[in-house]
Structure formats: structure tokens, C-alpha cells
Amino acid sequence: MLRAAENLTSSTLPTNPHKFRDRMASMSSERILVVEDDHAVQKALRRLFEAEGYAVQIAQDGSSAVEMFRSVTPSAVVLDLRLPGLSGREVCREFKQHSPAIPIIVLSATSDVSDKVLLLELGADDYVTKPFSPRELLARMRVALRRTVQPTPAEKFTCDEIAIDFKKMEVIREGKPIALTAQEFKTLKFMVQNPERVITRDELLNEVWGYHNYPSTRTVDNHILKLRQKLERDPANPVHFRTVHGVGYKFVA
Numbered sequence: 001m002l003r004a005a006e007n008l009t010s011s012t013l014p015t016n017p018h019k020f021r022d023r024m025a026s027m028s029s030e031r032i033l034v035v036e037d038d039h040a041v042q043k044a045l046r047r048l049f050e051a052e053g054y055a056v057q058i059a060q061d062g063s064s065a066v067e068m069f070r071s072v073t074p075s076a077v078v079l080d081l082r083l084p085g086l087s088g089r090e091v092c093r094e095f096k097q098h099s100p101a102i103p104i105i106v107l108s109a110t111s112d113v114s115d116k117v118l119l120l121e122l123g124a125d126d127y128v129t130k131p132f133s134p135r136e137l138l139a140r141m142r143v144a145l146r147r148t149v150q151p152t153p154a155e156k157f158t159c160d161e162i163a164i165d166f167k168k169m170e171v172i173r174e175g176k177p178i179a180l181t182a183q184e185f186k187t188l189k190f191m192v193q194n195p196e197r198v199i200t201r202d203e204l205l206n207e208v209w210g211y212h213n214y215p216s217t218r219t220v221d222n223h224i225l226k227l228r229q230k231l232e233r234d235p236a237n238p239v240h241f242r243t244v245h246g247v248g249y250k251f252v253a
Contacts (some may be wrong), residue, residue, distance in 0.1 A: 030145060031055040033074040035065040035091060036107070037083055045078060048134050049141070062086025066094050073099050076145055078137075079124070081108035089122060096123035103144035107132070139206045157192050159240065159253045162231055164192065171231070176231050183208060187223045188231075191241070191251035200248040224249055 034045045048055045057074065059065035064103045069077070077095060081088035092104055103125040125147075126140050157164045163172040168186055171178040180188065186208045189207045191199065201217040209219075225245075228235040242250045 014056075014247070030075040030167060031072070031192060032141070033057045033059065033065065033068060033077045035059045035077065035083065035088075036080040037061060038080070041080075041107075052138065060084075062088070062091045065091055069095055070098060073102065075102070076141060077102060077104045078141070079104055079106050081106055090189070092122045092124055096158050101148060103146060103148055105137070105140055135202065139202060142203070143206060147237075159192075164188070164238075173231060180227075180230065184223055184226055184230075187220075188227055191249065195253055198244045198247055198250050204248065220248075 011171050032049050033096050034042060034049075034056060036042050036045065036058070039060075042058050042060070044059065054075075056128045057068055057072075059068050062085045065079075065083075066086065068074075079088055079095075083091065086094075088106065088108075092106065095102060095104060100123065104123065105126045105128060106124045107128055107130055107154060109130045125144050128137055128140065155165065155167045157166070161174045164170070166189055169180075171180055171185070171188070187204065190204065190207050201220045204220045205217065208223075224241055225235075228238045228241050232240060240252055242252055244250050
């Protein structure tokens with residue numbers, strides 16, 4: 001799957017990868033520290049993240065990772081569990097003691113539940129088992145970064161004739177309660193809390209269903225259709241739940 005990451009991004013890279021990295025690094029305000037001793041994985045991860053506009057730093061052992069982290073604190077960390085010198089566990093502990101809010105996504109060749117529990121107890125924010133899907137890792141990184149800057153959402157929201165109470169999980173339209181399934185409400189909540197932003201189907205799957213057990217993107221379309229039928233005045237010509245063709249959806253208040 002890591003090889004797939006190289007193939008995925010290499011087709012979009014210009015012929016001079018160094019110029020590409022310099023240009024993308026200068027554009028990005030978010031820096032990802034990759035702590036990984038495997039050169040092939042380093043290369044794949046650099047290509048994956050830089051293709052999305054992130055600046056990337058590489059550390060191939062625990063000691064150099066800690067030094068880099070302390071000199072220039074990154075926006076997020078991708079941390080291999082098995083490293084020469086300091087172990088991934090020790091590095092994770094050092095990072096969290098220095099900057100508790102920085103998200104850390106752990107990579108590991110083992111799916112041992114005890115390892116996952118231990119890393120989460122040390123403060124790791126997510127855990128991905130090798131081999132992994134580049135798309136999944138990228139989505140998890142976006143979610144982790146968004147959580148570090150996302151403000152606490154309001155408990156209530158009103159728009160035209162629609163009133164939503166997120167805490168009570170209640171939706172009122174024109175004075176009448178509207179019954180939503182749990183997944184419909186989660187979809188509604190995520191879209192309302194991200195107004196005017198184009199949201200891809202993959203992002204909705206990750207946020208609402210979770211990447212461990214999500215269905216097809218068609219499920220997203222069906223849920224948006226249900227929300228339109230229940231909340232739009234004219235579901236065939238939606239005002240609030242708009243389609244962005246070829247990408248996903250956007251909520252407009």
C-alpha cells in the first residue's frame with residue numbers, strides 16, 4: 001500500500017521534485033514531522049503529504065526526532081513504533097510532555113491491542129497498522145490537524161424554519177419535531193458545523209462512519225437525500241444541502 005502512495009502522488013509531481021518540495025513547503029503553514037527509519041516509507045510519506053501542500057521533516061531515529069521536535073515544533077507527527085535508539089513509546093512520551101496538544105499518529109507493523117492501548121495512554125491521538133492505505137492515513141491526518149484548531153461548537157443552531165439542539169439531538173422544522181436516525185443527525189451536525197465549506201464524501205465517511213467500518217460513498221449520497229427530504233422546502237432544488245459536482249457537498253445557511 002505504501003508503494004501505491006508513491007504511484008498515487010508521483011503522477012502529479014513536476015519533473016524536478018526538489019523544486020516541488022521547496023514550493024509546497026513555502027506555501028504550507030502546517031509542518032508534519034515523520035519519524036521513520038525505513039527509507040522507502042520515508043519517501044512515500046513525503047510524497048503523500050507534500051502533494052497535499054504540507055511541509056515535511058524526516059527523522060530516521062528517536063534521538064534526532066526529539067531534537068527536531070524541540071527546535072521547531074511541528075503541527076503534527078507521524079511516528080513509527082519501532083525505531084533505532086529511543087523507542088517509539090519513549091519518543092511519544094517525550095513529545096507529549098513537551099507539547100501535549102500536538103497530534104501524533106502512530107505507525108506500527110503490529111496490530112496488538114495492548115500496544116494500541118499503551119500508546120493511547122501515552123497520549124498518541126491515532127494508531128495505524130502497516131501496511132496501510134495512503135488515503136486513510138491522509139484523512140486521519142486532516143482530522144487530527146482540524147481537531148487542534150476547531151473551536152467548541154455551539155449547542156444550538158437555527159436557520160430559517162429549522163432549529164437544532166445538538167445536545168438533545170433534536171431537530172424542529174416549522175414548530176414540528178423531525179425524526180432523524182443517529183447517522184442522519186451525525187451527518188447534519190458535521191455539515192452544520194462546517195458551513196460554506198466543500199466537504200468530500202470521503203471526509204464525511206471518516207467523520208460520521210469512521211474509516212474502520214465505513215460503507216460505500218453511495219451511503220453518503222443516500223443520507224444527504226434523506227436530509228433534503230426532511231429539511232428542505234423543495235428537496236429537488238435544495239437551498240441548504242448543496243451538491244458540489246465531482247467533489248461532495250456544502251451546507252449553506
